[in-house]
Amino acid sequence: MLLYLMMIAATVGFAGCSATGKLATQNIAGFYKPDLHIEGLSYSVFNLDDSLTNLYFRFPLSELKYQQIAGSKPFARYRIDYQLYDGYEKGVLMDSGSYRGVDSLLFSGLFEDSIIIKAGTGKNYIIQVVLTDINTSNSHGQYINLPKLLHNGPADYILTDLNNKPLMRSFLRRNEKVRIRARFPQDSVIRFNHYVFNEQVAATAPFIYPLDSQDNPEVYAKPYEIFFRNNISDPFQPEGEGLYVDRLTNGKNLLFCRFYDGFPEIGSVIKMREAIRFISTDEEYKKMLGQPPRQAVDDFWIGLTGNPERALSQIKRYYGRVEFANELFSSVIEGWKSDRGMIFIVFGSPSIVYRNSGVEEWTYGEPGSPLSFRFYFHKTVTIGGAEDYVLSRSEDYRRPWHLAVSNWRR
DSSP: HHHHHHHOOOOOOTTTTOOOSSSSSSGGGGOOOOGGTTOOOOOEEEEOSSSSSEEEEEEEEGGGBBOOOOOOOOOOEEEEEHHHHHSTTOEEEEEEEEEEEESSSSSOOOEEEEEEEEETTTTTEEEEEEEETTTTTTEEEEEEEEEEESSSOOOGGEEEEEOOOBSSSOOOOOOBBBBEESSSOOEEEEEEEEEEEEEOOOOOTSOOOHHHHHHSSOEEEEEEEEETTTTTTBBOOOOOEEEEEOOTTTTTTEEEEEETTTTTSOHHHHHHHHHHGSSSOOOOOHHHHTTTHHHHHHHHHHHHSSSSHHHHHHHHHHHHHHHHHHHHHSSSGGGGGGGHHHHHHHHHHHHHEEOSEEEEEEESSSTTTTEEEEEEEEEOOOOOEEEEEEEOOOOGHHHHHHHHHHHHOO
């Protein structure tokens, strides 16, 4: 699954959401609720030809509820439903279907399979896919972008492991060898640009407009070649952290990333110190940068909470949001550093979320209440042609921001 999928696919519970009509009118706030998230649930798409696309799925069987009827083994039942739409706004249903399964503890770990979807070339689609645990009626879904407007697009390639199984994620790990499978047979060399970021700063507060250097962190690019034989590449592993970009013949880009070791988890006390930036003062943060990372983290949280036990509780809550933001919002930078990641970490899950082809609207508080407020994130093309959502900043956010930060510091 390539990078563009990570930016638009997120886990959601669809309780109370209609599965018909325009996607732009559906409240998808469940996308950003950690308690509705299934860790390990992932999807990927790969175009088989001009009219068919494979939707790969993978999920941990341990997340299902097993029931037992007298005289039988425990069993789980699940269903995957998909609906293919012609964009967010039109509400035109192009294809739909279901996949049903039962497990009686014959399998363990991750279950994976695929569904063939009818999707003709010439359009860009949105797939609404929902995994339902039939024994509990709990549902978890995603929106997946399927670009088929032009030939030789991102969905005509897929990252795989050395056994040619879809990798189902957009980032690679240190020393990990992978392949790229292509829809079109080719014996050639694909030349990627490897963008290395000198520094990637976290998002600024929602009432502070970032400097140009923060919008466009200094990067340098160097060539990186991947050799193809027929429709599969030779095994390769990224040379280092950064963004790898190949410009396709139709003007679109093929993208994948390598972040820091341990991503999307925090991974180190250095990352823990860095992520405190949103709820620390400039003076506090400057002081922490001059301390050993572990001491800085311990001193900060114990100083805020007054005792190690409460500090541990706040640490778990705060960094849980950081890691969840990494899973949901990563693009060319770590998800917690993005605008949506920042708002999610500080404010928590929004009450209402609407998304169309260009904007995400987040609402906090009861609809119509004078105390509620909204954030608007606009889809923007960033470094290497990757897409991300950028916050429309406003002075009106100053008061709710300070209130939310104060709640963390009590």
